[in-house]
Amino acid sequence: MATTLTINGERKSFDAPSDMPLLWVLRDLLGMTGTKYGCGIAQCGACTVHVDGKPVRSCMLTVGAVRDRPVTTIEGIGATPNGAKVQKAWLDLEVIQCGYCQSGQIMSATALLNTIPNPDDADIDAAMAGNICRCGTYVRIRAAIKQAVFGRQS
Amino acid sequence: MTVVQGKSASIARRSLLSAGLAGGFVLAFHLPVRAFNEPVQPPDETAGKLAPNAFIRIDQSGKITLVMPQVEMGQGVYTSLPMILAEELDADFSQVTLEHAPPSDKLYGNPVFGVQATGNSNSVRAWWKPLRVAGASVRAMLLQAAARQWQVDPASCVTSNSEVMHQSGRRLSYGALALAASSEVPPKDVPLKDPKDFVLIGKPLKRLDTPDKVNGKVVYGIDAMLPGLKFATLRKCPVFDGKVARVDDSAARKISGVRTIVVLDDLVAVVGDHTWAAMKGLDALVIDWDEGPNAGVSSAEIWRDLRAASESDGAVAKSVGDIKKGLASGDRLELAYELPFLAHATMEPVNATVHLKSDSCEIWTGTQVMTRVQSEAAKAAGLPIEKVIVNNHLLGGGFGRKLEADMVVAAVRIAKHVDGPVKVIWTREEDIRHDIYRPVYRDTIAATLSGGKIVGWKYRVSGSSVMARWFPAGFAKGVDIDGVDSAIDIPYEIPNLQVEFLRAEPRAVPTGFWRGVGPNNNVFAIESFMDELARKAGKDPIDFRRSMLASRPRFLGALNLVAEKSNWGEPLPARVGRGVCLQPSFASFIATVVEAEVDEFGEINLRRITSAVDTGIAVNPDTVAAQLQGGLIFGLTAALYGEITIEKGRVQQSNFNDYRMLRIDQTPRIDVHVIKSGETPGGIGETGATAGPPALRNAIYAATGIPLRRLPIDRALIAEGRKA
Numbered sequence: 097m098a099t100t101l102t103i104n105g106e107r108k109s110f111d112a113p114s115d116m117p118l119l120w121v122l123r124d125l126l127g128m129t130g131t132k133y134g135c136g137i138a139q140c141g142a143c144t145v146h147v148d149g150k151p152v153r154s155c156m157l158t159v160g161a162v163r164d165r166p167v168t169t170i171e172g173i174g175a176t177p178n179g180a181k182v183q184k185a186w187l188d189l190e191v192i193q194c195g196y197c198q199s200g201q202i203m204s205a206t207a208l209l210n211t212i213p214n215p216d217d218a219d220i221d222a223a224m225a226g227n228i229c230r231c232g233t234y235v236r237i238r239a240a241i242k243q244a245v246f247g248r249q250s
Numbered sequence: 251m252t253v254v255q256g257k258s259a260s261i262a263r264r265s266l267l268s269a270g271l272a273g274g275f276v277l278a279f280h281l282p283v284r285a286f287n288e289p290v291q292p293p294d295e296t297a298g299k300l301a302p303n304a305f306i307r308i309d310q311s312g313k314i315t316l317v318m319p320q321v322e323m324g325q326g327v328y329t330s331l332p333m334i335l336a337e338e339l340d341a342d343f344s345q346v347t348l349e350h351a352p353p354s355d356k357l358y359g360n361p362v363f364g365v366q367a368t369g370n371s372n373s374v375r376a377w378w379k380p381l382r383v384a385g386a387s388v389r390a391m392l393l394q395a396a397a398r399q400w401q402v403d404p405a406s407c408v409t410s411n412s413e414v415m416h417q418s419g420r421r422l423s424y425g426a427l428a429l430a431a432s433s434e435v436p437p438k439d440v441p442l443k444d445p446k447d448f449v450l451i452g453k454p455l456k457r458l459d460t461p462d463k464v465n466g467k468v469v470y471g472i473d474a475m476l477p478g479l480k481f482a483t484l485r486k487c488p489v490f491d492g493k494v495a496r497v498d499d500s501a502a503r504k505i506s507g508v509r510t511i512v513v514l515d516d517l518v519a520v521v522g523d524h525t526w527a528a529m530k531g532l533d534a535l536v537i538d539w540d541e542g543p544n545a546g547v548s549s550a551e552i553w554r555d556l557r558a559a560s561e562s563d564g565a566v567a568k569s570v571g572d573i574k575k576g577l578a579s580g581d582r583l584e585l586a587y588e589l590p591f592l593a594h595a596t597m598e599p600v601n602a603t604v605h606l607k608s609d610s611c612e613i614w615t616g617t618q619v620m621t622r623v624q625s626e627a628a629k630a631a632g633l634p635i636e637k638v639i640v641n642n643h644l645l646g647g648g649f650g651r652k653l654e655a656d657m658v659v660a661a662v663r664i665a666k667h668v669d670g671p672v673k674v675i676w677t678r679e680e681d682i683r684h685d686i687y688r689p690v691y692r693d694t695i696a697a698t699l700s701g702g703k704i705v706g707w708k709y710r711v712s713g714s715s716v717m718a719r720w721f722p723a724g725f726a727k728g729v730d731i732d733g734v735d736s737a738i739d740i741p742y743e744i745p746n747l748q749v750e751f752l753r754a755e756p757r758a759v760p761t762g763f764w765r766g767v768g769p770n771n772n773v774f775a776i777e778s779f780m781d782e783l784a785r786k787a788g789k790d791p792i793d794f795r796r797s798m799l800a801s802r803p804r805f806l807g808a809l810n811l812v813a814e815k816s817n818w819g820e821p822l823p824a825r826v827g828r829g830v831c832l833q834p835s836f837a838s839f840i841a842t843v844v845e846a847e848v849d850e851f852g853e854i855n856l857r858r859i860t861s862a863v864d865t866g867i868a869v870n871p872d873t874v875a876a877q878l879q880g881g882l883i884f885g886l887t888a889a890l891y892g893e894i895t896i897e898k899g900r901v902q903q904s905n906f907n908d909y910r911m912l913r914i915d916q917t918p919r920i921d922v923h924v925i926k927s928g929e930t931p932g933g934i935g936e937t938g939a940t941a942g943p944p945a946l947r948n949a950i951y952a953a954t955g956i957p958l959r960r961l962p963i964d965r966a967l968i969a970e971g972r973k974a
Contacts, residue, residue, distance in 0.1 A: 113506055116526045124481055124524035129473035130466015132646070133525070134597055135678045139906035142597060170466035183464040190456065190872055193880055194324030195463030196597040196646030202464060221915035228906060230597045230647050231324045232883025232938075234917040236876070 101162060103128070104172025114160030119143045121159050122169060130170035130199050134228070141227030144200040144207075145169045151207035153226075170199035178209040178244070185244035193231035201227050205241050214245055304357060305335060305384045308392075312412065312425025314339075315347045319358035319366065320373040321618055322459055323648035324880075325935040326873035327373040329457045331381060333869055334374070337450045338385030338443060340409035341424070348458060350642045353620035363721070368618045369653055370732075370767060371836040371933025374869055378931055386440045388431075395431040396422050445867065445928055454872035459644060471616035471643040474603040478670040480509060483528040483677055484519040484660060486684050489541040489899035490758040494518055498536040505531050512667045519664045525675055544758040544899040552690060552756045552896065553588075560586070560692045560712035564750030565728025568738040576706025576746025580698035583786055587695075587775040588960040591756075591894035592688035592764055593901075593909060598646020599681040602661035605671035606631055611638045611662060612671075616645035618652040626655035630662040649884075650763035653720070654686050682909055683901040687894055688764030689714035690756055693775035702787045703798055709737050710750040711771065714761040718753070728753065732763075736772035736940075739834040741805045742780075742798040758899060765884060766939035769835035777831045777944035778959065781951055791830050791948065792818055804864050805832060807925060808841040811862035815923055816843035825849065826857065829948025831941050836933030839864040842882070844945035845918075848953045852965030854890060854946070856918040861941065863922060866929035874934050875922040881938020882920060887912040889943035893962050 100109045103126070110125045122128040122145070131154055134142030138153035145154045146168040173179030182205045185191075192198050201224070208215055208223035215223065220241050229237070307315040316335050322328035328348055336343045351358040351366070358366045362376040389409055396414035397404040399422070406417050412424045445451070462468040487493060497518055499511045507527025512519040520531035603614040604627075611631040617623045620640055628635045645652055661674040676684070691713035698706040711733050717724030724731045729751045737749045755761070764770070784794035792813050799806045809832055813819070818828060826847045833840050841862045847855040861878050868874045891910035895902045903909040947958050956968055 112524075113526075116524070120524050120526040123473075124526070127475050128466070129469070129475065132597070133472070133599065133675065135906050136529075137678075137905055137907065140597070140911075170464075174465055186464050187456070187460060190454075190460065190876065192324075192457070192460045192463045193326070193876065194597065194645060194647045195460065195468060196470060198463055199466055225913045225915040228597070228911045228913065229880075230595060230649075230884070230911065232880035232887075232912070232917075233876075234883060234912075234914040235879050235920050237914060238917075 099159060101159070102166045104168055104175070105166075112159050115158050117155050118145065118157045118159050118162060118167070119154040122154065128169055128171055132196055132199055134197065134200075139228070140197070141200040141204060142197050144203040144227065146173075146203060146207060149207070149210060151204050170203060173203060173206055176206065179206045181244040181247065182206045182209065182240070185240040189236050189240045189243060191233050191236040191240050193233055197227060197229045201229065201237055205237070205244070208241065209244060215241065305381065306339065306388050308388070308424050308428045310425050310428050312345075312423050313347060314341050314345060314412065314424065315349050317349045317351050317358075319351050319360070319377065320368045321350070321616070321620075321642060321645060321648070323368070323616070323618065323645035323652070325373070325877060326457060326870060327368070328459045329455065330374050330869040330873060331377060332458060333450045333455060334378065334381045335385045337448055338382045339389050340411070342412040343450055343455065345412065346458070351620070353624040353640045355621050358620075366619065366621045367653065368648070369650065369763060371935040371937065374931045375837060375933050382442050383440060386442055387436045390437045390440050391431045391434040392424055392427045394434045395427045399430060451869050452867065452871065455870055457873070469643055470598050470646045471603070471614055472598050472601045472646065472675060474614035474641075474643070474673060476603070476605065476671045479603070480521050480523070480668055480670060480672045481525040481528050482512075482519050482521040482664055482668070482672050482674045483525065483532055483680075484517050484664065484674060485532055485537070485680060486517040487539045487541065488683065489539065490544045490547070490760070492516070492542045492544065492899070493540040494537065495540040496538040501536070502531040502534040505534055510667060511535070512664050514663055517660065519674065521664070521668055521672055529677065541899060547758045547899045548897050549895045552759070555757065556690055556692050556712060556754050559754035560694055560710065560752060562752060564710045564712065564752030566748060567729040567734040567751050568747065568749040570744070570748075571746035573706060573708055573746050573748040577696060577698055577708060578706075580700035580705050581786060582696065582698045583783060584694070584696040585779060585782060585959060587693045587778055589691045589771055589774060590892065590961060591690050591759060591896075592888055592892045593682050593685040593894050593903070594647075594649045594651035594764060595682060595906075595909060595911070596645070596647030596649055596651050599676050599678055600651065600657040601673065601675040602658045603671060603673040604658075604661045604665040606662060606665040609633070609637060612641070613638065613658060613661075614641045614643065615658055616643040616652060617655070617658070618645070618648050618650075619655065623655045623658045626659050627662050630659045649765040650767070651685065653763050656686065678906070679904045682904050685894075686760045686762035688770075689716065689761040691771040693771065695775060695779045697779070697783060699783060699787050702789055702794070704742065704744050704783065706746045707740075707744045708748045708750075709775070710752055711737060712752040712754050713771070714755050715753045716761055716763055720762065730768070732768035734768065734772065736769035736833060736835045737776065740776060741802060741832050741834050742795065743801060744798070759896060765881070766936045769833065769936070770885075770940045773831065773833045773835060773940045774944045774947070774961065777833070778947050781829070781948045782957055790819070791952075795830070795832055804839040805834070805841075808832070808839045808862040808864050811923055811925065812841035812843050812860055815862065815921060816845065816858070816860035818843060825953050827949040827952030827954070829945045829950070829952055831945040831948065833937070833940055835940050836937055838866070838932035838934060838937055840937050840941055842941040842945045844942065844949045846946060846949040846953065848950055848968060850969065852968030854950065854963065856886065856916060856946075858918050859920040859945075861920075861922045861938070862925060863934075863937075864925040864927055865932040865934050866927050867931050868924050869931055871924045874924050877934045878922040878938045879920045881936065881940075882942040883912055883917060883938075885939040885942030886946055888939075889946050889961055889963055891962055
């Protein structure tokens with residue numbers, strides 16, 4: 097059945113069963129492949145997107161449950177002030193290795209800054225512990241979130 | 251930057267040639283390839299003609315394209331290899347464009363392996379000299395072309411930032427010289443830069459692959475999108491080597507979006523309009539399996555077999571002095587260490603996209619082995635190799651999993667039943683349950699001490715030979731060269747030493763390379779045992795190691811630096827310990843100290859990690875630090891949680907809920923100190939994975955006195971408080 101969602105500020109229409117996870121709508125129906133499949137059971141965070149500004153695991157959020165709330169993905173997060181700051185800090189500190197989990201990491205980090213503008217280590221751990229990085233970039237993720245807060249130039 | 255897709259061998263050759271004719275130029279030259287075995291595919295059509303290894307293209311607009319013979323899976327070679335090329339080429343590094351190499355052992359075979367493969371932490375090591383020569387040769391041709399045009403002595407010209415300059419002030423861009431330079435003769439024995447003149451190498455330059463990784467633009471194999479693409483997922487028999495007996499697909503066929511159900515002898519796949527339809531369809535199938543002869547295999551049986559096998563003598567891999575005499579006197583200690591099966595669990599689950607037609611097969615994937623994928627796909631498709639086009643991508647993690655072609659072969663077999671292109675994604679559960687696993691190993695070491703030093707050392711590695719299957723030339727006279735890699739390169743001066751390999755294949759479970767490969771096992775056993783010997787000798791673990799390193803300055807340098815930087819010897823609270831690991835692996839000299847706290851329930855709190863790294867010339871020191879930081883997390887994940895177990899012929903783990911990963915809230919401060927060196931570069935990508943587990947094990951030993959001799963760490967054993 098035809099569904100319409102607002103994704104990164106644009107109206108997108110597609111045919112999908114209402115129990116289809118948002119992840120597969122984004123990737124397979126809309127060709128927005130920046131959001132990643134990692135586990136399918138909300139254990140790894142690679143599929144994190146924002147729904148109404150909150151970080152959610154799109155692998156387990158059905159498209160029917162999104163209703164009329166706006167969706168932001170990695171393709172659109174750079175248009176938000178905190179998203180742009182996080183992306184810049186990620187590059188300044190060269191956080192990324194393989195990068196497959198980093199869409200999710202950046203979405204989680206941006207959501208953190210949206211709710212806690214100046215997070216401490218415990219806030220960072222709490223907000224980011226749901227995102228697995230197999231390359232082990234955690235030390236730099238922590239440093240980059242702090243850099244994004246203080247906006248220091250590299 | 252966006253990485254451009256390379257073409258398959260024959261097409262690439264044509265385009266390289268036509269690019270040359272059209273006014274750009276391509277450097278062609280031979281590499282001193284040391285092939286261990288026959289090529290895995292027949293020579294391609296370039297044989298006897300151009301037969302080049304082509305890495306650099308410069309067109310008249312000045313665009314410099316560097317073709318990457320190794321693949322990028324996070325380890326940073328899409329920055330370090332371009333740095334090496336651009337250094338000698340004197341190219342403007344900010345303007346280079348990268349291209350994935352097409353499959354061709356002839357053009358892009360790894361100089362160490364003889365085939366196109368990325369592994370064993372050797373990309374920089376293997377290509378250091380060839381790529382410098384490639385860059386320097388092109389630079390010399392451009393310079394000659396400019397000098398000819400200006401009618402001046404080439405010695406009066408210099409190059410910098412993609413330009414040739416004459417002392418008169420005249421200058422020409424590389425683009426403007428490209429056509430003329432293509433008719434210059436490449437110099438023989440082109441001189442290379444003195445390392446003191448390096449302007450790129452040794453600097454922490456920004457990675458070229460990361461800008462597209464912060465905004466979703468990067469395309470991994472799993473992201474391949476094609477017109478008319480169908481999506482599939484598969485299930486193999488849960489029991490290794492089991493077969494499909496019967497499939498009831500009546501419920502699956504009713505699911506909206508399900509298009510085709512493919513039943514093969516060993517797997518079932520559902521093809522749909524999107525991955526969700528395929529997954530739902532697969533879950534709706536009722537499959538009866540013929541579990542076959544492996545239905546009773548268990549970890550208990552595999553360990554019983556391995557322990558029994560390990561009692562026999564192995565094939566001797568190295569012998570120094572007189573081992574009988576060495577072990578005959580002194581204080582003797584003999585212990586065994588055991589490591590479990592491990593899955594790779596790359597964040598990008600195993601996948602491949604295939605478009606099979608009657609006369610061709612095109613593949614989109616991320617692989618560490620381009621030509622192996624091409625030849626295996628050709629076999630599966632029943633097509634000649636040159637009809638198989640492989641489009642490689644950046645990899646969402648490799649760790650050795652993508653040294654295999656099984657996922658491509660499965661996708662080709664499924665594609666035979668699909669009209670048009672199909673993307674086959676394995677669920678995480680299939681990815682974990684049907685990996686090609688790091689083998690179980692049992693290591694037995696007997697040693698004697700006299701005057702506080704080791705006088706005899708007999709070390710036997712017992713386990714699977716991955717080489718025997720993957721690279722047969724690497725398994726000779728009973729010795730797997732990877733299986734004993736760091737055992738024969740042991741850092742310590744030991745007068746009487748013997749290293750043995752005993753091949754013992756586990757029943758049913760397929761085994762393969764896993765980040766850290768053979769050294770991972772060797773270093774865990776050696777460095778764990780060193781701490782037990784140090785305790786027997788009544789010496790501090792670092793002092794004990796130091797006393798046997800007098801003639802090994804690079805090891806000593808790393809060890810002394812890590813001792814200083816980790817505050818070794820300074821008092822710690824109760825139940826907190828520091829553990830050290832010194833390793834010879836991948837031609838780097840690395841010492842690591844882990845500081846950890848162990849609570850009464852055996853839970854581990856990582857407090858701090860310090861590494862000192864002598865990897866020779868660090869092409870990009872920031873990448874070296876990043877690889878250590880990440881590799882340590884990778885290794886510590888395995889030490890703390892990693893174990894694949896088998897019951898009733900099946901893998902018991904399935905996803906990140908029961909095959910756990912270290913997370914950010916468990917990650918301590920990690921300091922990596924890169925030692926300045928002028929030596930030839932060593933390998934780095936796997937070193938952290940190797941360093942973490944023994945250093946943590948020794949920290950637990952220091953904190954509690956409990957000598958762990960198996961991984962993963964057994965919290966119950968620690969809680970019991972059983973000491974040696």
